[in-house]
Amino acid sequence: xxxxxxxxxxxxxxxxxxxxxxxxxxxxxxxxxxxxxxxxxxxxxxxxxxxxxxxxxxxx
Numbered sequence: 001x002x003x004x005x006x007x008x009x010x011x012x013x014x015x016x017x018x019x020x021x022x023x024x025x026x027x028x029x030x031x032x033x034x035x036x037x038x039x040x041x042x043x044x045x046x047x048x049x050x051x052x053x054x055x056x057x058x059x060x
Contacts, residue, residue, distance in 0.1 A: 009023065009027075
């Protein structure tokens with residue numbers, strides 16, 4: 001899902017020639033510098049746990 005934030009970051013990154021790893025590194029550095037990492041890490045951990053708990057039947 002693309003939202004306004006995603007769109008703006010993609011535009012900036014495209015103009016700067018940054019790949020996805022560089023974008024992630026820069027965002028992570030900003031989060032650390034502003035003491036916002038814990039919230040994002042908790043959010044992503046929750047999303048990952050939801051995916052792990054959502055098992056589709058394998059058909060075996």
